[in-house]
Amino acid sequence: MFDFDPFFDNFDEILNGFAATLRLAAAAAVLSLIIGTLLASFRVSPVPVLRAFGTGYVNVLRNTPLTLVLLMCSLGLNDILALKFSDTTSTSYYWWAVLGLSAYTGAFVCETLRAGVNTVPLGQAEAARSIGLTFTQSLRIIILPQAFRAIIAPLGSVFIAMIKNTTVAAAASYAEVALVTKTIVDKPTFADGVIPLFLGVAIGFLILTLPTGYFFGWLAKRMAVAR
């Protein structure tokens, strides 16, 4: 039962799965941060249409299961509407998975950032206005830098959740580690060694998530705004 040979026979496949997970997570981290920042600035902007769009977007994406979001991207937009990123099917699925995961995570980043904007003292915004900064200037130079420093720790939790959520891309036919695990388990030749396999995958994820948590915790302490 604790035979590790079958696990190491499939070790390359599992590593490739983790590499695919990392590729998805890294791209989604960057993109979701951009989407989240944009949305948060929409939600505090003076233009009512932008505010309404931000609110609507967050409400829809936050309340839809990620499985459905990713399936709509892969089966709906990629297959049926034929909106493809590339002629290679797997590349196109990858980018749709990145886009779906980022769109979903972006809603959470936006909410975190909005909470961060609320922690910036009123005086900061008033001072920014009184020296004549416009809305965009005060947001860019005064508010957002402080808001970002306040939300490093919660942002870390959002990113950890995102790393774990990459497994859901298995539903959208992206061959990340969960799908690889399932394929290995389904192999008829793979009778023994399921426990080492799951142990390995679990440890792999702990290696990804625990240091991320510690890093963001450390960063939050280092960057904390002294008030």
Next chain:
Amino acid sequence: MSKEATVLFDVPGPRARARNMLLTVVVSVVFAAVLTALVWRLDAKGQFEEKLWTPFTKWEVWRGLLLPGLVNTLKAAAVATVLALLFGAVFGLARLSDHWWIRVPAGVVVEFFRGIPLLILIFLAFFVPNKVSPQIAESPFGQAQRISVDYFFSIFGVEINAGVVTVPAFAAVVFGLTMYNGSVLAEVVRAGVLSIPKGQSEAAYSIGLRKNGVMRLVLLPQAVTAMMPAIVSQIVVLLKDTALGFIIAYGELLSAGFRTVPANYHNNVLQAGIIVAIIYIALNMSLSRFATWLERRSRRSRRTQAKTLGAGGPPPVAGVGVTQQSV
């Protein structure tokens, strides 16, 4: 809008109003363009054909597919919520224990299940028992396995046949949701108890209560009101995550609406996705509303305002100032 949002900009003057107007128009035009492009694309792919949309106006589709799916979703969510709350309470309190041999293992369990993806947990429950059970059946633990499945796990539909344990998709989903959300709730419970001012437990100890009484009569009642909103928002997460059952073919709302309906009605994936999304959004938003309402209510109630007298300044001289009751 929150008041912070409005202090970011002044009350618009004539120039700002003109600029905002212009921005509104530009933004609206961009949205309209994107929407038109999408509609045009949908039309080009024949997605507005009537036969793709009419299934959702038929009662038999709702009665035969969507509603049973919704019932399965709610069933899994309800069972998992109860178990997760139990798990969370036990492990959250265990992490607060004075004995390191309770505290440390509980901490390891909570961190482990919080750190690995829910889908992997569901796969674990779905695939592993089936493969491992024949070997256990031949070992000295075979009898224990048979009895535990027969008398306990059979409640969740787990079956054992000649030593091979089969876990149904429902039980696997419930297991995953319980372990993951239970671990998160354990942290909520721990944080809730820790957030109660120290004076409360000190006072409780000083009137002669034991550890058990302090926790049960003083700390927990205050902590539960404080953590109620966090618990409800975790239940929203749990409800949303039941959709992962789709991947192991548990017949919940997403499977029923997004797999079975398109398979039977001209592959209307987009339409089915929209309908299913609306159901999920309605469900989750009403739960979130409930959480907000709870939060507002608990902020009003006095029971959460556990303040220790004199916590702000230097402690009052004995017998002086104790009369100031918190209202």
